[in-house]
Amino acid sequence: MQVGIIGLGLIGGSMAIDLRRRGFADRVIGVESDPVNASAAEKIGLVDEVVSYERCVEEADIVVVAVPVGDAVKMVCDILDRFERSGSKDRIVIDTCSVKEQICLATRYHSCRPQFVSTHPMAGTEYSGPWAAMPNLFDGRACIFADVEESSPKHLKTIETLYETLNMRPIYMNSANHDVHTAYVSHISHVTSFALALTVLDKEKDEKHIFDLASGGFSSTVRLAKSNADMWVPILTQNRDNVLRVIDTYIDKMSSFRDAIADFDEGRIRELIEEANRIRKIIR
Amino acid sequence: MQVGIIGLGLIGGSMAIDLRRRGFADRVIGVESDPVNASAAEKIGLVDEVVSYERCVEEADIVVVAVPVGDAVKMVCDILDRFERSGSKDRIVIDTCSVKEQICLATRYHSCRPQFVSTHPMAGTEYSGPWAAMPNLFDGRACIFADVEESSPKHLKTIETLYETLNMRPIYMNSANHDVHTAYVSHISHVTSFALALTVLDKEKDEKHIFDLASGGFSSTVRLAKSNADMWVPILTQNRDNVLRVIDTYIDKMSSFRDAIADFDEGRIRELIEEANRIRKIIR
Numbered sequence: 001m002q003v004g005i006i007g008l009g010l011i012g013g014s015m016a017i018d019l020r021r022r023g024f025a026d027r028v029i030g031v032e033s034d035p036v037n038a039s040a041a042e043k044i045g046l047v048d049e050v051v052s053y054e055r056c057v058e059e060a061d062i063v064v065v066a067v068p069v070g071d072a073v074k075m076v077c078d079i080l081d082r083f084e085r086s087g088s089k090d091r092i093v094i095d096t097c098s099v100k101e102q103i104c105l106a107t108r109y110h111s112c113r114p115q116f117v118s119t120h121p122m123a124g125t126e127y128s129g130p131w132a133a134m135p136n137l138f139d140g141r142a143c144i145f146a147d148v149e150e151s152s153p154k155h156l157k158t159i160e161t162l163y164e165t166l167n168m169r170p171i172y173m174n175s176a177n178h179d180v181h182t183a184y185v186s187h188i189s190h191v192t193s194f195a196l197a198l199t200v201l202d203k204e205k206d207e208k209h210i211f212d213l214a215s216g217g218f219s220s221t222v223r224l225a226k227s228n229a230d231m232w233v234p235i236l237t238q239n240r241d242n243v244l245r246v247i248d249t250y251i252d253k254m255s256s257f258r259d260a261i262a263d264f265d266e267g268r269i270r271e272l273i274e275e276a277n278r279i280r281k282i283i284r
Numbered sequence: 285m286q287v288g289i290i291g292l293g294l295i296g297g298s299m300a301i302d303l304r305r306r307g308f309a310d311r312v313i314g315v316e317s318d319p320v321n322a323s324a325a326e327k328i329g330l331v332d333e334v335v336s337y338e339r340c341v342e343e344a345d346i347v348v349v350a351v352p353v354g355d356a357v358k359m360v361c362d363i364l365d366r367f368e369r370s371g372s373k374d375r376i377v378i379d380t381c382s383v384k385e386q387i388c389l390a391t392r393y394h395s396c397r398p399q400f401v402s403t404h405p406m407a408g409t410e411y412s413g414p415w416a417a418m419p420n421l422f423d424g425r426a427c428i429f430a431d432v433e434e435s436s437p438k439h440l441k442t443i444e445t446l447y448e449t450l451n452m453r454p455i456y457m458n459s460a461n462h463d464v465h466t467a468y469v470s471h472i473s474h475v476t477s478f479a480l481a482l483t484v485l486d487k488e489k490d491e492k493h494i495f496d497l498a499s500g501g502f503s504s505t506v507r508l509a510k511s512n513a514d515m516w517v518p519i520l521t522q523n524r525d526n527v528l529r530v531i532d533t534y535i536d537k538m539s540s541f542r543d544a545i546a547d548f549d550e551g552r553i554r555e556l557i558e559e560a561n562r563i564r565k566i567i568r
Contacts, residue, residue, distance in 0.1 A: 218469045
């Protein structure tokens with residue numbers, strides 16, 4: 001099996017490592033538009049060879065599109081066009097996007113839609129680029145499969161095996177639900193972290209104090225604020241309506257806290273904290 | 285040296301462990317008002333003996349007050365009164381509060397004020413109680429000493445040695461500045477985490493989805509929302525004015541994000557994210 005990975009960053013690079021060393025792929029080829037990253041990916045040995053986009057789509061049995069979500073929509077459509085022109089029914093393309101409705105809508109009526117499996121492996125760190133790629137990144141995490149009824153059962157099975165190799169737990173969801181849930185759980189966490197970093201950088205002019213005082217839990221809360229704009233700008237705009245709805249609820253909750261503190265209302269602050277503490281039962 | 289620790293939770297219990305095993309204290313006695321926690325602290329062996337409050341204040345060379353901030357203010361005043369009545373000038377009391385101005389104001393004109401050293405060891409986890417106590421909790425973290433000019437230089441030196449034993453980096457600040465800085469860096473992180481937990485618990489009725497999707501960075505961002513109300517209600521009310529000021533800035537920043545997303549303004553979203561990314565240079 002030859003796997004072609006487009007985008008050799010954290011997700012694509014980490015997949016390359018584990019798919020090859022765990023024997024799912026005999027050979028991994030990669031595409032990387034940034035020349036510095038491309039040469040790094042080859043030097044690090046993430047892939048057997050860095051090739052052109054065209055060669056990757058022609059030669060790979062499975063093409064993994066691991067680029068930011070805006071580009072991914074256009075690219076998956078283009079790859080399905082190329083599959084159509086070549087007449088091959090055996091090749092598969094998958095995406096790894098954090099927003100699923102738009103890519104599933106854009107491809108829905110394509111004659112080669114059965115050759116596309118839309119997935120979201122929910123793993124990552126706040127770092128990006130080929131240097132961020134690491135073995136075992138996906139182990140034990142959830143992988144969402146969106147709108148699986150649109151994919152050919154045979155190709156779906158192959159991709160399920162791919163993610164099984166990565167030790168991921170499969171979850172099946174329709175693409176619209178996926179976007180609602182990820183807005184609530186993942187996207188809002190990033191927005192709150194960005195806003196926290198902006199607040200502290202604005203208020204705390206003395207950067208040394210930020211560093212000195214960060215042991216109080218700040219560093220873990222602000223970790224996601226290191227995340228890359230290239231990845232997050234298109235996520236936030238593609239999932240705009242869901243994200244706005246959650247931000248509005250969030251601002252409401254924050255305002256309740258604010259009012260309770262302003263009123264010295266200890267009973268109400270306690271109520272809010274104890275309600276928030278219910279998260280203990282869900283997240284270890 | 286005999287150290288008496290009042291409040292055998294995460295902070296007091298962890299101090300007990302390291303002060304004894306690293307040889308700073310020959311004997312550690314403890315006070316714990318909750319009978320279940322008291323018996324646990326003795327069984328786990330956090331202290332040599334659980335004693336009454338009165339005995340602790342009479343016998344210990346150094347009394348460490350490690351209780352929630354509301355109680356701590358009253359308790360430190362009472363301990364200074366007892367020092368005064370006993371006539372002893374050698375005994376020392378320290379607090380470990382996350383808010384410093386109120387405790388420093390309340391004790392400022394006490395005749396035994398030189399026997400009080402006000403400190404804030406900035407370490408912790410989101411867990412509490414004697415079971416949360418652990419060795420090495422303080423290693424490498426910052427310890428703030430507030431208003432040191434009010435303490436006797438000799439007693440200050442002893443307490444500096446105590447925190448040196450815990451491998452903490454000393455930082456000297458006046459109590460009012462301390463409260464401003466901790467509001468900006470530590471207290472706001474807790475409030476944003478509480479609000480995030482409330483938002484997600486409200487929006488995401490299906491708890492299984494929270495768990496499944498938490499790999500996307502949510503768990504680290506929401507970690508502090510597990511923190512205990514007994515500890516946090518008095519911190520937020522005692523540091524009310526500073527905390528409100530930071531919450532207001534935070535809501536402004538969040539609203540800028542909201543507006544940029546609502547307007548599909550990719551340039552502005554990118555600007556905000558890249559500004560937030562500056563935190564990379566400060567926090568590893």
